[in-house]
Amino acid sequence: MSVAVCVGCGETKEGAFEPCDGCGLDPARGGTDRMLQARSLLLSERFFGEESLKELGRKIRTGEPVSYDTGRLSQLVEELKTQKLPVISRSTPGCSIVTWSVLGMLVVLAAGLAYLYGSWRH
Ligand SMILES: [Zn+2]
Structure with a gap:
């Protein structure tokens, strides 16, 4: 499992689709909310180094706006539509x-x- 940051509260968690211990946000249970899942996926080790993730988490915690790469987000949304990620099928x-x-x-x-x-x- 890779390290990821909760898009809701900035808490560090294991895996982009894992439920958050801090605020309870569970991207996998978002169902069809692909944008939420894409954002969660974006804020993971797949795209950022550990230090950048910490910085992003700090920003979210303090309420600073985080600039998401919209091009990459829509790419991820497409990816989520076409392929069933193992983490999603595991949760169902x-x-x-x-x-x-x-x-x-x-x-x-x-x-x-x-x-x-x-x-x-x-
Ligand atoms: Zn959270």
């Missing part, structure tokens, strides 16, 4: 449950068809 365990229940239903269906086919042949 319901996804795998749906996949498994669909698979289970298919197995039951196949078994049922095989049984019907078998009894029809006899």
Whole structure:
């Protein structure tokens, strides 16, 4: 996990999509708020060094305006739209449950068809 800064309060946290201990802001639960997620992603080790992140965090804490790179933000929004980041899918365990229940239903269906086919042949 990389170090990131909370866009809400400037607290340092682990990973851009981790919920913040300071203010409770959870970008992954923002759902469709891609701009919030993009901003969170921007304020992470992926784009800034540790010192810059500390400085950005200090700015947010003291209420100073932080200038986000709008070009990079829209690029990140696009990236979030097209690719499913592992951190996001990790925070939605319901996804795998749906996949498994669909698979289970298919197995039951196949078994049922095989049984019907078998009894029809006899
Ligand atoms: Zn926070």
